[in-house]
Amino acid sequence: MTTAIHVQGLTKRYGDVQAVAGIDLEIKQGEVFAILGPNGAGKSTTVEILEGYRTRDAGEVLVLGTDPQKPTREWRTKLGIVLQTANDAAELTVREMVRHFAGYYPRSRDPDEVIAKVGLTEKADVRVRKLSGGQRRRVDVALGVIGNPQLLFLDEPTTGFDPEARRQFWDLIKGLAAEGTTILLTTHYLDEAEALAGRVAVIAKGRIVAEGDPATLGGRSSAKARVSWLGGSEETDTPTRLVQELADRFDGEIPGLAVSRPTLEDIYLTLIEAPHV
Ligand code: ADP
Numbered sequence: 485m486t487t488a489i490h491v492q493g494l495t496k497r498y499g500d501v502q503a504v505a506g507i508d509l510e511i512k513q514g515e516v517f518a519i520l521g522p523n524g525a526g527k528s529t530t531v532e533i534l535e536g537y538r539t540r541d542a543g544e545v546l547v548l549g550t551d552p553q554k555p556t557r558e559w560r561t562k563l564g565i566v567l568q569t570a571n572d573a574a575e576l577t578v579r580e581m582v583r584h585f586a587g588y589y590p591r592s593r594d595p596d597e598v599i600a601k602v603g604l605t606e607k608a609d610v611r612v613r614k615l616s617g618g619q620r621r622r623v624d625v626a627l628g629v630i631g632n633p634q635l636l637f638l639d640e641p642t643t644g645f646d647p648e649a650r651r652q653f654w655d656l657i658k659g660l661a662a663e664g665t666t667i668l669l670t671t672h673y674l675d676e677a678e679a680l681a682g683r684v685a686v687i688a689k690g691r692i693v694a695e696g697d698p699a700t701l702g703g704r705s706s707a708k709a710r711v712s713w714l715g716g717s718e719e720t721d722t723p724t725r726l727v728q729e730l731a732d733r734f735d736g737e738i739p740g741l742a743v744s745r746p747t748l749e750d751i752y753l754t755l756i757e758a759p760h761v
Contacts, residue, residue, distance in 0.1 A: 487546070488513045488635055488666040489534060494543035495690075496529050503529045505690035507543070511683075513634070516657070516667045518681035518698075520674065522756055526690040527670045528639065534668070535565055535637055548635055561589050564633030564665075566624050566641060578615070579608040582626050589631030602626045602656060618649040622656075629660060636660065638669040642676060654679050674749045688756045702751040714740035 491509040495502070504526045511517045519527050532538040533545060536552035545552055550559040576584065582599055586592040599608050602622040607615060612623055621641065628636055638657070642650045657680055661667055671677055677684045678698045685695040686702075694702045709723040713730060720726050723743050730738045 486513050487511070488515070488548060489517075489668065490544065490546040491530075491534070492544040494530065494533065494545060495541045496526075496533065496538070497541055502690055504533075504540075507687070507690070507692055509685065509692075511666065511668065513666050514661075514664050515683065516661045516669065516681045518677035518684040519668070519670045519687055520672065520677050520684055520752065521670075521687035522672070525687045525756075527687055530687070531637060531639060531668065531670055535563065536560075561591070561631055562634045564628040564631060564636040566628035566636070566638045575611060575613065577609050577611050578604050578623055578626075581612055581623065582630055585627045586630050591632045592630050593632050595630065598626045598630050601629075601659065603652060618645050618653075621645070621653070625653075625656065629665070633665065635666045635668070638667060640670055640672070642671070642673065650676070674747070674752055678748050686752060686755050693755050693758065694751075698748055701748065702755055704746055704748065704751050707746050707751075710744050712740070712742050712744075713738045 487510060489509055489511040491507055494504055494507040494509075496504040507526075507530060509517075519530065521527050529538060533540050534547050534552060536547075536555045539553060548559060548562055550556065578599060579595060582595040586595050596605075596608070599605055602625050604619065604622055604626065607619060612620060615623065625638075625641070628638070641657070642653050645653060654676070657667065657669075661680070667680075669677075669680060681698060683696060684698050684701060685692045687693070699705060708719040708721055710717060710719050711723050711726050711730070712718075718726060727738065727741070727743065730741070
């Protein structure tokens, strides 16, 4: 597989604030990669440098083989960017807007297909201004993918969504990923990273403090399990054995039995609060 994003030793300072303090990233084509981190961690700065919207102080950056500080038109047409702020081009209908943007790209997708993909066929003739927040976000995604991008940037895509809208949105993103679009997503929802991303990087204070498969991040899969039951609770490396012992002790059903491992959120909170950060 070829590399979609290569970053080495990236730094960026604003006055006294070291927003990005030495980041390395290697993202392959076809990956869905999530950047997680608290507010102010340096996520937007990093992503905006990759998109070519901000300059860097130091480091190597290649996005689809091009240095974003030396962008070409051709390169720009291979990127899809969905920003945090929803568009407000109010008076156009969904179809007019998507068609309009299709005109900017040499290899654009069919507007009606894209509208269907984001689930807005029934709203195609409605003015964007009249849509709900979640529906407008879908328009944003439609505009992000209309150019048939190789690489899609999604900045906190589901902030403000209700749970059902988030699920639908995740299905949309999974569909794009299944078609082979490389996706770089920033989010502060742990479940979103877990649902969508093959790999995640946790950023705190401008550095990557953990990176990997969300299922194993920060030693999650090898962490002790907590076995609890009515009347007790114990952390153990051998939960199966403990459950057997309890079954013997209770002579059958163990009242209130539950076995759990740390959630991604538990691991994440430990990572971003660690004293070395
Ligand atoms: P995140 O996206 O993780 O919330 P940002 O990249 O937006 O983090 O910000 C990282 C740090 O850089 C923060 O301390 C923020 O206040 C600072 N910062 C971001 N943009 C600017 C800017 N244009 N000028 C000055 N400081 C900035």
